[in-house]
Amino acid sequence: MTSDYNFAFLDENTKRMLRRALLKAVAIPGYQVPFGSREMPLPYGWGTGGIQLTAALLGPDDVLKVIDQGADDTTNAVNIRRFFARVTGVATTERTSEASVIQTRHRIPETPLREDQILVFQVPEPEPLRTLEPREAETRTLHALADYGLMHVKLYEDIAQYGHIATSYDYPVLVDGRFLTSPSPIPKFDNPKLDRSPALMLFGAGREKRLYAIPPYTHVESLAFDDHPFEIQRWEQQCQLCGSGDSYLDEVVTDDRGSRLFVCSDTDYCGQRRAEPAA
Amino acid sequence: MMLAAFAHPVFDSQRNFRELLQAMARPAAPRAMPVVAPAPAPILPATMAALLTLCDADTTLWLQQPNDEVATHLRFHTGVRLTQSAMEADFALITEPATMPSLTLFAHGELRYPDRSATLIVQVDGFTDNAGTRFSGPGIRDVEQLMIEGLPATFWQQRTAMHAQLPLGVDLIFIAGDRMVALPRTTRVLED
Numbered sequence: 001m002t003s004d005y006n007f008a009f010l011d012e013n014t015k016r017m018l019r020r021a022l023l024k025a026v027a028i029p030g031y032q033v034p035f036g037s038r039e040m041p042l043p044y045g046w047g048t049g050g051i052q053l054t055a056a057l058l059g060p061d062d063v064l065k066v067i068d069q070g071a072d073d074t075t076n077a078v079n080i081r082r083f084f085a086r087v088t089g090v091a092t093t094e095r096t097s098e099a100s101v102i103q104t105r106h107r108i109p110e111t112p113l114r115e116d117q118i119l120v121f122q123v124p125e126p127e128p129l130r131t132l133e134p135r136e137a138e139t140r141t142l143h144a145l146a147d148y149g150l151m152h153v154k155l156y157e158d159i160a161q162y163g164h165i166a167t168s169y170d171y172p173v174l175v176d177g178r179f180l181t182s183p184s185p186i187p188k189f190d191n192p193k194l195d196r197s198p199a200l201m202l203f204g205a206g207r208e209k210r211l212y213a214i215p216p217y218t219h220v221e222s223l224a225f226d227d228h229p230f231e232i233q234r235w236e237q238q239c240q241l242c243g244s245g246d247s248y249l250d251e252v253v254t255d256d257r258g259s260r261l262f263v264c265s266d267t268d269y270c271g272q273r274r275a276e277p278a279a
Numbered sequence: 280m281m282l283a284a285f286a287h288p289v290f291d292s293q294r295n296f297r298e299l300l301q302a303m304a305r306p307a308a309p310r311a312m313p314v315v316a317p318a319p320a321p322i323l324p325a326t327m328a329a330l331l332t333l334c335d336a337d338t339t340l341w342l343q344q345p346n347d348e349v350a351t352h353l354r355f356h357t358g359v360r361l362t363q364s365a366m367e368a369d370f371a372l373i374t375e376p377a378t379m380p381s382l383t384l385f386a387h388g389e390l391r392y393p394d395r396s397a398t399l400i401v402q403v404d405g406f407t408d409n410a411g412t413r414f415s416g417p418g419i420r421d422v423e424q425l426m427i428e429g430l431p432a433t434f435w436q437q438r439t440a441m442h443a444q445l446p447l448g449v450d451l452i453f454i455a456g457d458r459m460v461a462l463p464r465t466t467r468v469l470e471d
Contacts, residue, residue: 007289016335019296020369023333024394026303027450027463029417033394057300059293115305144390176417176465178446196420200304215304218417 008055009087014038018056018211022202025213030175031143032126032210040206047080048206050103050122057101057118057202058084063091065099070107070248070265077105094268106169108190110247110269113199115216121184123205126212128172128182148180151223159228168233174221175214183220189232189248194220237262242273282317284331284356291316292332299329302452302461307414307423309406309458319348321374323402325457330400334359334370341368341385341397344375365397373401376429382437387447396464397449404429405455413469414462422469425460427453439468 006012014036021035040048058064064084068077072094080103081092093099096111103120113119129139132150142148151172158166171188175181183194184203194201194214201214214220224230238245241263247270252261264270285291291314302310318327321344334340336358342349345361353359362368365384373379379401388396411426412435441448441464448464 007293012289012292013335013337016292016333017337019300020333020338021394022300023303023398023450024396026300026418027465028393028446029465031393031446034392057297059290059297140391198420200301213304215418217420 005087007060007088008058008084009040010038010052010055014052015056018052021211022053022056022213025202025211026200026215028179029215029218030173030179030181030212032205032212034209035211037206037209041083042079044207045124046076047103047105047122049204049208049211050105050120050206051080051083051204052206053120053202053204053211054080054084054101054103055087057120058088058090060088060090062088062100063093063098065093065096065102065268066104067102067107067109067266067268068105069250070109070269071267073267095272096268106185106187107248107265108186108193110244110264110266111272113193113197115198117199119197119199119201121186121201121203123182123184123203123210124207125170126182126203126205126208126210128170128180143179146178146180148174148223151180155223155225159225165224165228165230171230172223174223176218177221180223181212181214181220187233187248188222188230191220191222191230192232196220235262239264239270242270244270244273281355282319282352284316285314285328288331291328295328295332299332299452299459299461302459303418303450303463305418306416306462306466307419307425307460309408309425309460312454312457312459315457319346319352321402322349322372323454323456325459326372326400326402326454329452329454329459330359330370330372331357333398336360338369339367341365341371343371343373343379368397371397371399373399376401376403376434377431379431379434381433382441382449385449387441387444387449390447393446393448396447398452399449400452400454401430403427403453403455406453406458406460414466415469416466418463419466427460428455435468438462442467 066077066081068074096109170185222230294313312325315324316327334357339362385397407426451462
């Protein structure tokens with residue numbers, strides 16, 4: 001740890017502000033709490049919201065895991081993990097089961113989370129209605145009135161145009177039957193993991209200066225219609241490295257002749273499965 | 280002579296916050312406050328730990344039983360602004376729950392900003408697991424049952440009336456000895 005910084009980079013006033021906002025976020029599941037987002041040594045869009053939440057959470061005994069699209073070894077994940085190793089000295093890990101705090105960009109790990117773990121999401125746009133209604137004052141009123149007809153119309157138009165709901169990531173959810181919430185741009189494959197999760201889930205949007213939470217064991221419903229129920233992605237392929245048939249797969253182009261490889265997006269899950277002796 | 284605050288302000292408040300966060304995320308389940316702090320009467324050490332963790336010059340605090348020593352101590356260690364108006368308070372400290380004012384006297388937030396609401400820290404006589412009131416809601420897997428001792432007879436009526444105002448409401452943190460229990464506004468009180 002470099003002693004030129006306060007522990008976890010942020011000053012104590014900022015951490016207290018974040019902590020108060022986090023408590024309100026947990027008390028009002030799915031509601032976006034405004035907070036005084038600080039400038040971080042990383043540009044907006046690289047997880048400044050998630051980093052500020054993680055900084056307010058971390059203590060010396062924590063073990064931190066950072067993933068980007070499921071992978072521990074991509075630029076964003078490596079840099080954020082290194083940042084916290086430098087400004088807090090906490091232990092880091094790539095193993096989901098060993099981590100106490102997991103910061104994630106756009107995936108939920110395949111390995112089931114536990115009650116003693118906290119998942120921190122990096123959120124680019126916290127407002128699920130923003131593409132439908134650009135005015136903040138108006139979306140705030142819509143949330144106040146729980147008026148989510150706009151989103152239902154959008155999903156309906158998908159069905160009218162494509163025959164199915166075409167939204168495949170950032171798929172809107174209703175938290176505890178009240179607030180329409182963005183799950184961050186996770187694939188809808190991960191939406192079922194939000195429902196009644198044993199782990200606390202926190203969401204931070206640095207540029208938009210909003211944070212929100214889904215407490216453990218909270219009902220999280222992905223919007224759908226009776227005759228068009230919510231469905232997750234499925235693949236005909238299995239992971240070509242570990243053989244998993246039930247994880248989220250990335251399609252990787254391997255040459256100029258159209259060859260493709262399907263592999264798990266969760267590198268830790270895939271690596272663990274490959275390390276296991278073949279059963 | 281003035282009492283001290285946390286021995287290690289950065290790490291002590293971090294540990295307390297993590298437990299407060301888990302308490303708020305898992306309502307009606309008592310947890311221990313990891314690091315307590317010296318406190319002038321009638322404030323309990325665990326209550327002082329919560330105030331030191333959450334309050335600063337950006338927050339207002341309403342005291343049910345204000346006294347000079349408490350005011351001086353809190354102003355020196357946190358810089359918190361003390362207010363006489365319950366409705367303006369971000370935090371309210373109830374040290375004698377039997378005579379506590381109605382929950383309706385505290386800020387419940389606005390429909391556009393339900394987070395602009397008070398957090399009440401209530402010192403109670405004790406907690407008894409698996410007895411008394413049954414709770415469900417976000418953060419509770421099935422049902423939690425907990426007896427919170429020392430609350431006035433009308434408290435649960437007030438709490439039920441408040442629950443009908445969701446997402447408006449106040450959030451409660453009960454403290455007894457070194458243990459704490461949170462009751463966010465979303466927690467439902469089950470009728471027997």
